[in-house]
Amino acid sequence: MEFDLSQLRALEAAVSHGTFEAAARMLHVTPSAISQRLRALEEQTGRVLLVRSKPIRPTPAGETVLRLARQIALLTTETGAALGDASAGAGAVRPVTLTVAVNADSLATWVLPALAPLAGELCFHLRREDEGRTSDLLRSGEVIAAISSDADPVPGCTVRPLGSMRYAPVATQAFTTRWFPDGATDEALRRAPVVVFDREDPLQHRWLERELGERVDPPSHMIPASTEFASAVRAGMGWGMLPATQSGAPDELVELRPGATLEVPLFWQAARLRTPALDRLTDAVLTAAVGALYR
Numbered sequence: 001m002e003f004d005l006s007q008l009r010a011l012e013a014a015v016s017h018g019t020f021e022a023a024a025r026m027l028h029v030t031p032s033a034i035s036q037r038l039r040a041l042e043e044q045t046g047r048v049l050l051v052r053s054k055p056i057r058p059t060p061a062g063e064t065v066l067r068l069a070r071q072i073a074l075l076t077t078e079t080g081a082a083l084g085d086a087s088a089g090a091g092a093v094r095p096v097t098l099t100v101a102v103n104a105d106s107l108a109t110w111v112l113p114a115l116a117p118l119a120g121e122l123c124f125h126l127r128r129e130d131e132g133r134t135s136d137l138l139r140s141g142e143v144i145a146a147i148s149s150d151a152d153p154v155p156g157c158t159v160r161p162l163g164s165m166r167y168a169p170v171a172t173q174a175f176t177t178r179w180f181p182d183g184a185t186d187e188a189l190r191r192a193p194v195v196v197f198d199r200e201d202p203l204q205h206r207w208l209e210r211e212l213g214e215r216v217d218p219p220s221h222m223i224p225a226s227t228e229f230a231s232a233v234r235a236g237m238g239w240g241m242l243p244a245t246q247s248g249a250p251d252e253l254v255e256l257r258p259g260a261t262l263e264v265p266l267f268w269q270a271a272r273l274r275t276p277a278l279d280r281l282t283d284a285v286l287t288a289a290v291g292a293l294y295r
Contacts, residue, residue, distance in 0.1 A: 003065075007037045007038065007041040008065070008072060009027060009073070010027065010034050010038055011037075011038060011041060011066055015058055015066055018055030019054065045065060047059070050062050058140065063139060066142075067139075067156060070144065071273055074096065074271075074273065074275060078275045078276060082276075095121055096122055096277040097122070097123040097125060098145065098277055099125040099127065099144055100144065100147075101128075101134035101137040102126050102147050103130060103131035103266075104130070104197065104225070104226040104229075105165060105243050107126065108230075114284045114285055114287070117284070118281065118284055130198075131147060131148055131149040131266060132148075132149050132200075133200070134148045135154050138269055138271075139155070144270065144273075144278065148266070148269050150269070151267055154269055156272055157271055158270055158272050160267065160268045161267055161268075162266040162267060162285070162289040164263040164293055165264045165293060166263050167203055167242060167262045167264065168260075168262075169207055169239055170256065171233065171238070171254065172234065172254075174236055175236045176254055176256070180192065180256065189211065190216050191219075192239060193220065193221060194208075194219070195237055196220050196221070196222055196240070197222070197223065203264070206262065207241060207262050210262070211257065241262060266289070268289075
């Protein structure tokens with residue numbers, strides 16, 4: 001099956017910008033032209049590719065074609081950049097943009113320092129998502145690479161182990177004095193307030209279930225941002241699972257049950273493409289993970 005590049009660009013623009021009108025402005029054509037290109041693409045594939053909602057979203061078949069569209073866009077951009085470098089010098093071309101899904105804790109701790117040295121040559125659009133759901137963004141074609149807890153490769157992608165983030169249940173000394181005067185007993189853990197990231201955050205409850213042998217539901221504060229989550233724990237709002245790099249000085253926060261940590265394995269999933277930009281990104285992430293994660 002041969003694909004028309006203008007139709008693939010229309011599909012990518014419609015999904016990225018949410019409406020035919022916005023896609024038309026981005027591609028400098030009319031909304032009617034966008035509609036015609038997408039109708040032709042659906043006729044060629046014999047599949048409905050888009051749900052015409054607001055915002056527009058791809059069907060399962062549309063996700064497959066969208067993934068191809070974005071990979072071709074990356075290859076096209078890199079080819080143009082290489083030709084531009086050869087003919088007009090590196091300063092005459094725009095840097096390649098890579099869209100990457102990253103879990104919040106990695107984003108708040110070790111990922112940005114890994115990307116910073118590449119920032120003059122590449123642009124990054126980072127999508128923050130729970131590590132258990134970042135691979136979904138790969139499947140949909142919304143990102144070209146992801147840090148994921150999923151060891152099974154997404155179709156069309158390679159997977160590499162990064163190491164594990166190690167989390168410890170911590171709280172302030174004042175909080176532990178109030179809520180755990182006799183230590184972090186089972187009964188105290190059932191009653192003490194806990195800080196969670198969002199409704200999908202499993203870490204605190206997973207740790208509690210492992211330690212107590214049953215599912216419990218203590219009072220909780222929802223703080224949906226990694227830095228603010230750590231700040232809420234430091235402010236004494238509740239206890240929470242923090243990675244070692246966020247726990248601060250040993251006397252700032254104390255572990256509820258010393259040594260009772262929880263490890264979350266992380267993997268690097270990337271489209272099976274050999275492009276200079278994606279290769280450099282992969283090398284930077286893998287190198288940074290060696291020093292930041294546990295093995």
